[in-house]
Amino acid sequence: MNGFMDKLSEKILPLANALGQNRYLTVLRDAFMLSFPITMFGSIVVVLNNLPFFSDATKGTLGTLFGNGQNATMSIMTVFVTFGIGYYLSKSYDVEGIFGGAVSFASFLILTPFFMTTESGETVSGVLSLDRLGAKGMFIGMIAAFLAAEIYCRITKRGWQIKMPDGVPPAVSKSFAALIPAIITLTVFLVINAIMTGVFNANLHDVIYEVIQKPLTGLGSSLPATLLALFFVQFLWFFGLHGQIIVNSVMDPIWNTLMLDNLEAYQNGDALPHIVTKPFMETFTVGLGGSGMTLAVVILMAFVLKKKQYRDVGRLALAPGIFNVNEPAIFGMPIVLNATILIPWVVAPLVVTTLNYLVMAAGLVPAPTGVSVPWTVPVVFSGVLATNSWLGGLLQVIDVVIVGLIWYPFLRVLDRQVEPSLEQ
Structure with a gap:
């Protein structure tokens, strides 16, 4: 297995590094980040103007008074x-x-x-x-x-x-x-x-x-393309490369355009045309503990696994993980080049994203409205803000549980592999 991973790494790393250092992709990423604080202000205005408990008349009045916060x-x-x-x-x-x-x-x-x-x-x-x-x-x-x-x-x-x-x-x-x-x-x-x-x-x-x-x-906006992008995010992270930055530099123009389409439809009271948008990817993938949806993983490490090594890493990673920063887990566990957990690392996000897409397509949970939610907003809160519905937060909780169920058997195997000298 290790030999196969080494050979695969030799093929993948040069291409991933070339993409990560590409002048035009880097410029495009930075250009979108330039617009981030401005569009975030607009998102806050949209959220406040359309709180669920406001009447249509109140929303209309607020739109007249403060609508330029979004228009500009x-x-x-x-x-x-x-x-x-x-x-x-x-x-x-x-x-x-x-x-x-x-x-x-x-x-x-x-x-x-x-x-x-x-x-x-x-x-x-x-x-x-x-x-x-x-x-x-x-x-x-x-x-x-x-x-x-x-x-x-x-x-x-x-x-x-x-x-x-x-x-x-x-x-x-x-x-x-x-x-x-x-x-x-x-x-x-x-x-x-x-x-x-x-x-x-x-x-x-x-x-x-x-x-x-x-x-x-x-x-x-299709499910297969979304899963393919997500697969490469996870796959690149496994080799220590920031898959989120590399893949997003290619996909962000598409996802941001879809986000703006949804926002326009939402503002006009029309049906949302897309499920997959930038807020969908931020809220229902990264928003579950960071790349790989690792909030459930660090909770299991902190409170379920027996070995001190993993409990310490889990407890250290829990606070950042709540705000979707999971580098302590990725490099402290480690997830990078750890063949034992490659399967859940790649499979769990694909399973959860497929579920989220299907329940939104069926109308059981609203799709994200197009409001841009910071990726550091904790689980449940980000789901509610992105969909303007408590069902978005509930779906995130279900997602976390599913990720935990997928990871648990592999974490148990990992728990047993620790050298006796590392036991408490």
């Missing part, structure tokens, strides 16, 4: 992501980040239609639709931001800049240095938009949405 944050998440991509990609090339972010955001806006069609079929010009700055514009925003930042940085690196004398204030000097790269980059996007509008009578927003975003989000 979560509903325009693509704005922050595009700026973040431009900023962090420019920084990775040692180019002034603030101008890279501004150029990327402006390039995205150049491709964005400044009109919308009302329900009566009337076209209103000179306006931006919120959905194009949120869920519907996410993929075109990311593509435009990466392309714009690449063009801007490459031109800057070639030295095509206006250099000011030494006595000029730095802010003025940097602005002039960014002038030529910014003009060339924005011109490229203006020409692209002109061709799409004048020749094809279309816009890239709708083309990218129909050709790329809808198929990808449809695939990413």
Whole structure:
């Protein structure tokens, strides 16, 4: 078994390390983290405006008074992501980040239609639709931001800049240095938009949405794709790699887009279109004790296992585990490269996630509303906040019990394997 694991590790680790160190995936992860505190504020506003015991009239009044707390944050998440991509990609090339972010955001806006069609079929010009700055514009925003930042940085690196004398204030000097790269980059996007509008009578927003975003989000919201992503999270963690960061850097654009779709439907009082979203993955996987859903595991270690080694690790890991920080368990047990517990480590999250998906698909438990809940919120509380229902918290409790039942036989085997010298 150990020989097989060593050979597998030799094949997997280089690929996982390459993904973890990839410039574009790292930039994308950082860009989403840039939007995190802003979208978190919007989520808090949505939760407070829609508490279950409020009447519809009260919710309507609160929405009128405080609705901009969500409109100016979560509903325009693509704005922050595009700026973040431009900023962090420019920084990775040692180019002034603030101008890279501004150029990327402006390039995205150049491709964005400044009109919308009302329900009566009337076209209103000179306006931006919120959905194009949120869920519907996410993929075109990311593509435009990466392309714009690449063009801007490459031109800057070639030295095509206006250099000011030494006595000029730095802010003025940097602005002039960014002038030529910014003009060339924005011109490229203006020409692209002109061709799409004048020749094809279309816009890239709708083309990218129909050709790329809808198929990808449809695939990413499926149970098989979710289980595959979760499998790789667990599998990479087993070899000591942060599977959550590696896999999420690929899947976050899809899961966040699905989250915004749900939030829009929830705000409009419509049926939620998706089960799998970013809050689903945070609340009903990581929210059960961290990667691998290990809250049940540390409870069993702390209070059921007999060996002092495991009881000590379990009690040390219990407090962080309540807030879904489980590195003490992963490296203290250890879970990394421990073949005895590979099966429950991989299987338990897959079983629980399948159960959660099915009960939500059957309507027994509401799907997450699209409200972003911090992954450090303890079990039960996070389930209630994510679904706006006590049933979400109850489902988490059931999940913890199931994880414990799956792990228990393997923990007993592990308990017996400890050397006699380690016994109390």
